[in-house]
Amino acid sequence: MLHRPKSDRPWRVVLYSHDSQGLGHIRRNLAVAQSLATHLPRLTGRAVTGLLFTGFDSISDQLPAGFDHVSLPGLTKESGGYAPRRVDVSMSRLLRIRSQLLAASVGAFEPDLVIVDRHALGLRGELERALRTLREERPQASIVLGLREVLDEPAVAAQEWERLGDPEDLAALYDAIWLYGDPRVHDPLATGEVPARLKCLVAYTGYLANGRPARPARRPRVPYVLTMVGGGSDGAALCDVAVRAPVPSGYQHVVVTGPQMPAEERRAIVAHARPGTRVVDQVPDGLASISHASALVSMAGYNTVTEAMTTSVPHLLVPRSRPRLEQVIRAEGLAAIGAAETIRLEQLDPGKLGEWIARAVGREVRRDGLDLDGLRAVGSLAAALLVGKHDGAGVAA
Structure with missing residues (x-):
């Protein structure tokens, strides 16, 4: 039975990602935004509108109806730390600008979630000022921390939590923590990547996989193998191996360098490409490209992995190990259950990659045991929080 709302005002939702290197954070928030736009009206009887805060300014065509974005001055990683991407000011001044933009915008928007x-x-x-002001001025608002299923090796993750201060303070600030993964593959509570004190806030959603929007794509006339490295800012080494790998007869190899790969690195990769290999900087739709591939080679970033897990395409994960071990942990966890194969970059060469491709094409991989319904779960969890705080009632499943 549909919940009968006490108000017809659309739910107001804010999604924040800091966005420095790669496309993972904003892609995850775009998927969540789409889920909320799809599920909240059905579950709560109220429309939804929202703002995404991001350091990228080219996402307008990817937003669901009723959503817009606020572009924060961009960041980049430099010498192990963060630095302004474009504007010529100190990092401390840039953070003050971003903090004030966040506080003013969140305060004016008056979000429910x-x-x-x-x-x-x-x-x-x-973001702290904006969150604490919201908690004080709108106690009925719900604040959620969304975490990918792997943070880092436990000791490093513990240091990051310690820098945030007392877990009790975080527990008072947040209503829930959503872990975007399947604990049967990797459980960050069991490893200590998430403090035990916060366990009472945790809900496992499953991977944010099924239900991601994909543009229709024609099946190619020539079968192909696909190599992807996300945004590409740290993917040159894998692409260089990929373009020099032998390709089975009758197949093409499409190597996607990503829009953030430096131009000089991309030029070198194009120069090394062997016959039958095509280098592009991006594809119209990653999920559609993966779905039609005969085999996939990629790093082990969250979004590429979750999209690939919705298909039966054989997948070789080549994780990065710097600046954190997140991708290595994810790749090893998925390999342990047979959902993918993995090899470290330092152990890979064009010959080994060509051998894997030759074995992989023509096969299918079953991934039925994985919980891939995180986007549906996010919609239900959000509806329960909103209705519970605002209308004081349950919500239909």
Whole structure:
């Protein structure tokens, strides 16, 4: 039975991601936004509108109806730390600008739900002022921390939590923590990547996989193998191996360098490409490209992995191990259950990659045992929070 709302005002939702390197954070929030736009009206009887806060400014065509975005001055990683991407000011001044933009915008929007991706207080605390003001002025608002299923090796993750202060304080600030994964593959509570004190807030959603929007794509006339490296800022080494790998007769190899790969690195990769290999900087739709591939080679970033897990395409994961072990842990967990294969980059060469491709094409991989319904779960969890706080009632499944 549909919940009967006490108000017809659309739910107001804020999604924050700091967005420095790669496309993972914003892609995850775009998927969540689409889920909320799809499920909240059905579950609560109220429309939804929202704002995405991001350091990228080219996402307008990917937003669901009723959503817009606020572009924060961009960041990049430099010498192990963060630096302004474009504007010529100090990092401390840029963070003040971003913090003030966040506080003013969140305060004016008066959201009912805030979902924070990965950084509980924002990058270097830039979101803390906005969250604490919201908690004080709108106690009925729900604040959620969304975490990918792997953070890092436990000791490093513990240091990051310690820098945030007392877990009791975080527990008072947040209403829920959503873990975007399947604990049967990797459980960050069991490993200690998430403090035990916060266990009472945790809900496992499953991977944010099934239900991601994909543009229709024609099946190619020539079968192909696909190599992808996400945004591409740290994918040159894998692409260089991939373009020099032999390709089975009758197949093409499409190597996607990503829009963030430096131009000089991309030129070198194009120069090394062997016959039958095509280098592009991006594809119209990653999920559609993966679905039609005969085999997939990629790094082990969250979004590429979750999209691939919805298909039966054989998948070789080549995780990065710097600046954190997140991708290595994810790749090994999926390999342990037979959902993918993995090899470290330093152990890979064109010959080995060509051998894997030759074995992989023509096969299918079953991934039925994975919980891939995280986007549906996010919609239900959000509806329960909103209705529970605002209308004081349950919500239909």
